[in-house]
Amino acid sequence: MLTKSILQGYKKTEIGIIPEDWNEFTINSLSKSFTKQTGFDYSAYIKPKLITTFKSGTLPFIQNKDFKEKKINFDTDYYIPEDVANNFPRILLDEKCLLISISGSIGKIGIFSNFRKAFVGGAVAVVKFKDIDQLDWIMYYLLSNAGQNSLLNNVKAGSHQNLILADIRKIIVPITSEKERKTIVGIISDIDELIQNIDKLISKKKDTQKGTMQDLLTGKRRLAGFTKPWNVMTFEDVSDKKIKWSITGGPFGSNLKINDYVSNGVRIIQLQNIGDGKFKDDYKIFTSEKKADELLSANIYPNEIIISKMGDPVGRACFIPNKDRRYLMASDGIRLAVDESKFDKKFVLYYINSSYFRNRVIEASTGSTRQRIGLKDLKKIQFHAPSLAEQQIIGTILYDMKSEIKGLEKERDKFIVLKNGVIEKLLTGEIRLK
Numbered sequence: 001m002l003t004k005s006i007l008q009g010y011k012k013t014e015i016g017i018i019p020e021d022w023n024e025f026t027i028n029s030l031s032k033s034f035t036k037q038t039g040f041d042y043s044a045y046i047k048p049k050l051i052t053t054f055k056s057g058t059l060p061f062i063q064n065k066d067f068k069e070k071k072i073n074f075d076t077d078y079y080i081p082e083d084v085a086n087n088f089p090r091i092l093l094d095e096k097c098l099l100i101s102i103s104g105s106i107g108k109i110g111i112f113s114n115f116r117k118a119f120v121g122g123a124v125a126v127v128k129f130k131d132i133d134q135l136d137w138i139m140y141y142l143l144s145n146a147g148q149n150s151l152l153n154n155v156k157a158g159s160h161q162n163l164i165l166a167d168i169r170k171i172i173v174p175i176t177s178e179k180e181r182k183t184i185v186g187i188i189s190d191i192d193e194l195i196q197n198i199d200k201l202i203s204k205k206k207d208t209q210k211g212t213m214q215d216l217l218t219g220k221r222r223l224a225g226f227t228k229p230w231n232v233m234t235f236e237d238v239s240d241k242k243i244k245w246s247i248t249g250g251p252f253g254s255n256l257k258i259n260d261y262v263s264n265g266v267r268i269i270q271l272q273n274i275g276d277g278k279f280k281d282d283y284k285i286f287t288s289e290k291k292a293d294e295l296l297s298a299n300i301y302p303n304e305i306i307i308s309k310m311g312d313p314v315g316r317a318c319f320i321p322n323k324d325r326r327y328l329m330a331s332d333g334i335r336l337a338v339d340e341s342k343f344d345k346k347f348v349l350y351y352i353n354s355s356y357f358r359n360r361v362i363e364a365s366t367g368s369t370r371q372r373i374g375l376k377d378l379k380k381i382q383f384h385a386p387s388l389a390e391q392q393i394i395g396t397i398l399y400d401m402k403s404e405i406k407g408l409e410k411e412r413d414k415f416i417v418l419k420n421g422v423i424e425k426l427l428t429g430e431i432r433l434k
Helices: 038-048 132-143 145-152 166-169 178-219 290-293 343-350 353-365 376-382 388-426
Strands: 010-013 016-019 025-027 031-036 058-062 080-082 097-101 109-111 118-120 124-129 172-175 231-234 266-269 303-310 317-319 327-329 333-337 382-385
Touching: 031 166, 038 080, 080 145, 097 132, 109 132, 124 132, 132 145, 132 172, 132 178, 132 388, 178 343, 178 353, 178 388, 266 290, 303 343, 317 343, 343 353, 343 388, 353 376, 353 382
Parallel strands: 058 118, 266 327
Antiparallel strands: 010 016, 025 172, 031 124, 058 080, 097 109, 097 124, 231 382, 303 317, 303 333
16 A cells, blocks of 8 residues: 555556556547447347357357467357358457356456457457557456456346446556556566466376376386286275274264364364365364364274265265374265385375276265265275385375475476566566666
8 A cells, every 4th residue: 555655756646546647448448449249139049040069160169168368269169150250250259359258147347359350259259459569468457456356346136146247348548658567568578478387287287197197006007116017906095004094974974063173172084175186275174172082983093094975976085184183074974094014194185086996986875966985885896006115106206296296386386476466567567667
């Protein structure tokens, strides 16, 4: 926030405080065309002509799920014959323009770069500008908190939320000189490019990890120095016989009542905390140490594995985090304490979450609308396992690959935070460039 001591050189306007040498424009005053597909055109002319596969002479039918900032998905659900699209030139995507989601994912913004021609669905407004050089600036401004507030403050609630074009046209955008504008857009675009490059690297690493996991967990690829055949066993063999399998069930599998919940105490692991190989740290609820003592059969401990009895997907598993002394299971969890004299915990976790094992879990599951597996059926599932030494190396390889991906994701997320901060301060003039 700007204080009085630094207000010199700034002015107060309808949208807030901006530099004195900046000007304000409505989106409508900057545009040469601002429109959307009409319901009548869609039902009478467009919808009957849509097809679900790409053919020569057709254009991608872009919906609001198909764009995000400068990314456009041209491999869409529907395609429209180009001769039909040409009858609607104002919503034909044949030049660089701005896309605004006005229904459903309200406030989503994208730039159509004219890489190839396309057409838009009814939940998208198309803005074509007089000065194309201003387009990136306007997109980034509408992505800022100030811009998103301007859009969302105009949301109309009916049977479903939507934006009216007349309201969007009135939105005011602060704009600086061409030189400063291009420099700021260049800075944000560079951060964007860096984020995209990290995303591409993450995607590539994930593909490599997926292939490596498939090869190593099925014995298709053997590690140097290991030639002994893998053993066939049931999943019951994995558990430490000194520690019983634990299982809970019901909406609150540990028979908890509303007055058993406290603001802090023993963390309860819910079904939604069990990710596919990853513990999800949201949904934090607690019960007292006393209540957890009463429910020892539902206690679970750090670095043990918890498996989901139901959900999507059924049988997914993750490690219990090493943050607290113990936890309490609820909502259909299965506790697995691995016999570490025979099995490597990392190997077991990756094996449970592999497509090979998951398919076996699904086959053993019951339920039509939501699949569910019981402990008895889970124990009977057969699988192949190498020696402990080979398991340990496989587990370490896969863990290191996952850690590398996690590190890249953290790095990407830091740049996303940086970008959001840069957008907010540079596009409102709170920070000026020399």
